[in-house]
Amino acid sequence: xxxxxxxxxxxxxxxxxxxxxxxxxxxxxxxxxxxxxxxxxxxxxxxxxxxxxxxxxxxxxxxxxxxxxxxxxxxxxxxxxxxxxxxxxxxxxxxxxxxxxxxxxxxxxxxxxxxxxxxxxxxxxxxxxxxxxxxxxxxxxxxxxxxxxxxxxxxxxxxxxxxxxxxxxxxxxxxxxxxxxxxxxxxxxxxxxxxxxxxxxxxxxxxxxxxxxxxxxxxxxxxxxxxxxxxxxxxxxxxxxxxxxxxxxxxxxxxxxxxxxxxxxxxxxxxxxxxxxxxxxxxxxxxxxxxxxxxxxxxxxxxxxxxxx
Numbered sequence: 001x002x003x004x005x006x007x008x009x010x011x012x013x014x015x016x017x018x019x020x021x022x023x024x025x026x027x028x029x030x031x032x033x034x035x036x037x038x039x040x041x042x043x044x045x046x047x048x049x050x051x052x053x054x055x056x057x058x059x060x061x062x063x064x065x066x067x068x069x070x071x072x073x074x075x076x077x078x079x080x081x082x083x084x085x086x087x088x089x090x091x092x093x094x095x096x097x098x099x100x101x102x103x104x105x106x107x108x109x110x111x112x113x114x115x116x117x118x119x120x121x122x123x124x125x126x127x128x129x130x131x132x133x134x135x136x137x138x139x140x141x142x143x144x145x146x147x148x149x150x151x152x153x154x155x156x157x158x159x160x161x162x163x164x165x166x167x168x169x170x171x172x173x174x175x176x177x178x179x180x181x182x183x184x185x186x187x188x189x190x191x192x193x194x195x196x197x198x199x200x201x202x203x204x205x206x207x208x209x210x211x212x213x214x215x216x217x218x219x220x221x222x223x224x225x226x227x228x229x230x231x232x233x234x235x236x237x238x239x240x241x242x243x244x245x246x247x248x249x250x251x252x253x254x255x256x257x258x259x260x261x262x263x264x265x266x267x268x269x270x271x272x273x274x275x276x277x278x279x280x281x282x283x284x285x286x287x288x289x290x291x292x293x294x295x296x297x298x299x300x301x302x303x304x305x306x307x308x309x
Contacts, residue, residue, distance in 0.1 A: 015109050017093070019158020023112060023151055024089040030082035030147045033140055037061060037075035043269050051139045058223050060138035062254045064189045065129050067264055074126075078144055081119050085151060088112050113155040117171055118178045119148035125182035133190070202263040204233040204242075211246030214306040218294060219249035221303045222283070230270055230280040232259040238279045241291045244309075 039045035041061065050057035060066065061075070068074055088108040092101055123145035130141060161167050211219075231238040242250045257263065258270035258278065273282070277289040283300045292300075294309040 015105060015160040016158035019154045020089045020093060022158075023154050024086055026147050026150055026154070027082045027086035027089060030144060030151075031079060031086060033143055033147070034075045034079040034082060037140055038073050038079055041066075041073040041075065042266075043272070056136035057138045057140060058226075058254070059136040059220070059252070060130055060134050060141055062223055062252075063129075063134050064251075065126070065134070065186065078119070081115055082147075084115055085112055088115075109155065109159040109161075112151070113159060113167070113171070114174060116148060116151035116155050117174055120145075120152045121175050121178040122182050123148045125179070125186055129186055133186075202233055202257075202259065202261050202265070204231070204257075204262075205239050207239070207242045207245075207247045207250050209243045209246045211249035212309065214308045215245050215249040215294065216252065217305045218298055218303055218309070219245055219252040221305065222297065222301055223252055223254050225284070225301050227254065227284075227297075227301055228282040229253055229255045230258050230273065230275055230278060230282070231255050232278045233257060233262045234259060235278040237291050241279045244291075244294055 036045060061073075066074055068077060088111045092105045092108055123141075126141060127145055130136065130138060156167075159167075229238075229241070231241075242253075242255075245253065256269065257265040258267055258275065259265055260267040273280075273287065275287065275289065279291065280287055280289040281292060281297070281300075283297070286300075288300070295307065297303075298307060
């Protein structure tokens, strides 16, 4: 009788409660991390203080890999993943679930294992892009990777797994699937791939001029200082402004697509700004429309570097 009750209690309390609580705490930190980045990208939050310098964070978050389809920040996907882990960690701890607790506990451990493993693998892809392609350091990105790894280790250690072999088998299949998907996504988004210059509906014309050391430095400064260029793919003056910077420097600028039918557009954000025309520059909180000579942009943003534009 006592043995039966003990077995029943073990089945109900599958996994370690402390691990669930720890995962809930870490997931909450992840929600704050990715939520802050998402709100900043949507223009709902001011500049974030990035340890070890804001330049790297801005360069990474404003890179082609910082956004997924339709202008949705990649950080928003991470936010949803952290929320999912948080809900799964806390759900079996809620009162009133005694009858279904065993099945719920088992399912949520599998869910937390799967989501955190996917986050770890995808974070690895992002860190590789950060080091080898973007060549910048982003504290928030590294923090998210550390949180993802910690969540995964806690799910393995605290999950109370009865069949480690099945866990390893499923984990390998999932990791390979996420890795393959992540690498394909990274290559498709890569602006340096030959076919990236292809045009299509809602795509701005290709910038053909070469960037100089000075235009690259100015573009870096504008992005680091929070300057934004609001553009529309069909706007000839926007293309003229980009040609002044050159191809490489334009890729470093934070350019927001405002046309509702433009690719990766943020039309709602543009409408909220009350723009009077394109291109429009937002520098130090001030909006100014029209094509700007690079010297003017340097003066407006307080640029102190090379001006051999």
